[in-house]
Amino acid sequence: MEYRIGDFALITRLSVKSLRNYHDLELLTPTRIDSENGYRFYDESLISRARIITVLKAWNFSLQEIREILESCSDDHEVIHIIKQKKQEIQTRIKALKSIEGELSLLIENEKENKDMKYKTEIEIKETEELNIISITYKGPFSDCGKYIGKLYKAAKGKAAGKVFSLYSEDVNHDDPEGTVCLPVKKEVEGPGIEYRTIPAGKVISLIHIGPYDTIGNSYQKLVDYRNENSLEQTGPYREIYIKGPGFLFPGNPAKYVSEIQMYIK
Amino acid sequence: MEYRIGDFALITRLSVKSLRNYHDLELLTPTRIDSENGYRFYDESLISRARIITVLKAWNFSLQEIREILESCSDDHEVIHIIKQKKQEIQTRIKALKSIEGELSLLIENEKENKDMKYKTEIEIKETEELNIISITYKGPFSDCGKYIGKLYKAAKGKAAGKVFSLYSEDVNHDDPEGTVCLPVKKEVEGPGIEYRTIPAGKVISLIHIGPYDTIGNSYQKLVDYRNENSLEQTGPYREIYIKGPGFLFPGNPAKYVSEIQMYIK
DNA sequence: CCTTGACCCTCCCTCGGGGGGAGGGTTTTT
DNA sequence: AAAAACCCTCCCCCCGAGGGAGGGTCAAGG
Structure with a gap:
């Protein structure tokens, strides 16, 4: 037929x-x-x-x-090694897609967390926990910061375990500022120019700063005033935690950036 | 710049x-x-x-x-629902690829099993085990068989647990032959025109037939001769197990087809 | 016989995300 | 001043189809 x-x-x-x-x-x-x-x-x-x-x-x-x-080919078993190759290829593609899926999930998780968070904007006294971090210390303008954060995340390769923060010495030299960018990690991580260490637990006074980074001075001022008014003794650097900053993709609205400043005290 | x-x-x-x-x-x-x-x-x-x-x-x-x-969009959180969609899309694609991967793995497994198998071509006495099967009984030419096998596999949806076989009555009418195609399954499976039942354990004499299906009559002859020579009593239908037939893709070489014929005896 | 509608043919355009290269102009370096 | 390095536009290529133009062919019904 x-x-x-x-x-x-x-x-x-x-x-x-x-x-x-x-x-x-x-x-x-x-x-x-x-x-x-x-x-x-x-x-x-x-x-x-x-x-x-x-x-x-x-x-x-x-x-x-x-x-x-x-x-x-005229027989199934002649095709079988080609099929094996194809299977490998498909597995590779599955892996690639899964890794994308993972990244997207992470992003969605993060966004969810940030979504309906309310922040107290008053000075609080807190106990911080011990933290394993990797860090990079740099000199230069604050705007370079993003570059180093990228490096840290790259080095951490998914072992990141918290928000990025900076450490600033108590007696910072404003002409030649030095900062340390830190990223909490689950396990020890190595990388060129990257230091791994543990930050001890401690008592801090903390203040949430909402708004762009160039107005963060005001919040530092408030912390210092509070320290002086209450005769507290500062025992360590300032810690500036970036709770919500420029997003993964877009800088977003700086007026909505959220940072927490911590001052170590006795 | x-x-x-x-x-x-x-x-x-x-x-x-x-x-x-x-x-x-x-x-x-x-x-x-x-x-x-x-x-x-x-x-x-x-x-x-x-x-x-x-x-x-x-x-x-x-x-x-x-x-x-x-x-x-100008902010990450405006993109987030688009990202969710994309994640779904990616998950769908992962699923599709995984299902392909599964099929290919199955194929490779099957081929591996068949690869270096040596078959005895002498009559043996065996005990068969109990078997849960789905089956379709049909009348008409043997060549329709493939169609029904397809149906069985479709109905089983991956719950298949062994090789397909046919059951032929001991007193088959050669003018209007009737056959039952069976597929062992793990769990009960339902489907239109499909019967689910359990085949009891039993004693059989068995013979491996190597070659195309149209010469299988010789092997039946040998079994019948053996039964008569040893005065055995047949107690059930013939079971024709397709160990290696036409492949998934290609018919392959009929001279290499392998079937096992079992005759239930007391 | 003619029309109508269902088929069939070839040829070209479109999609996406570029790569390769022709053919020609401009800038920078030697 | 020449050579090398850049830049431009325009066109064709990949893959696996789908869409449609424009035209030929076949079967059934009036």
Whole structure:
């Protein structure tokens, strides 16, 4: 029995367009072509070939690959090593997609956390916990900070365990400022120019600063005033925790940035 | 600072071609175009935009989507629901790939099993185990068999637990043959026209038949002869187990088909 | 016999995300 | 002043189809 292309398309559930395409690619050549009108005629023996093509296509083989398989193989076990390769390829792709999925999930998680957070904007006294961190100390403008944060995250490779923060010495030299960017991590991490250490627990006075970083001086002022009014003794550097800053993608609205400043006291 | 396209390409790690393409798509428009020579000049403020594009591209967003995001969003949390959608999309794709991977693994497993198997071609006496099966009984030519096997596998949906076999009555009518195709399954499975039941354990004489199905009569003959010579009493139907038949893809070499014929005896 | 509608043909355009290269102009370095 | 390095536009290529134009062919019904 011979079928015209339309019927053959119905039988094989391939589109007429695809069938013509496969003909051009010599992937599925009609048994006969009418020399008068150019009509394609398909024998029923081609149905199984069409089935093979459909199956291989569903398995993500390209038409080119399918053609090679059909040319060189006549038995399942000759195909098996090609199939193994394809499986590997698919596994690789799954891995890549999973890693993207992971990143996206992380982002969504983070966003959720930040969403409805209310922040107290009064000075509080807190106990901080011990923290394993990696850090980079740098000199230069604050605007370089982002660069180092990137480095830290890269070095941490997913072992990050908290928000980034900076440490500033109590007696900072404003002409030649020095800062340390830190990232809490789960495990020890190594990297060029990266220091791993543990920050001890301690008592701090803390203040949430909402707004852009260039107005953060005011909040420092408040902390210092509070320290002086209450005759507290400062025992360590300032810690500036970036709770919500520029996003992953967009800088966002600086008026909504949230930072926490901590001053270590006795 | 202004950069020419080549330098900007180095900075952003995008290709010159891509940059020109992004310009055409109004995705990343140069800050200035020299009206004399048409050179594109990129401001450093475009670097972050380029970074966003790179990141989104790595997350599998299309350029079109990226353009929409850049047009309508200025803050991470406005993008978050788009990202959620993308995550869903990626999960869907992972699922699809995993299902393909599963099928391929199954195939590879099967092939491995068949690979170096040696078969005894002498009559043996065996005890068979109890078996849960689904089955379809049909009348008509043996060649329809494949169709029903397909149905069984479809109905089993991965719950298949062994090789397909046929059951033939001891007193088959050769003019109007009736056969039952069976597939062992792990759990009960339902489907239209499909029967689920348990085949009891039993004693059988068994013979491996190697070669195409149309010569299988010889092997039946041998079994019957053996039964008669040893005065055994047949107590159930013939069971014809298809150990290695036409492959998933290709019919393969019929001379290498392997079947086992079992005859239930007391 | 003619029309109508269902088929069929070839040829070209479109999608995405660029790469390769031709052909020609400009800038920078030697 | 020449050579090398850049830049431009324009066109074709990849893949696996789908859409549609423009034209030929076949079967059924009036």
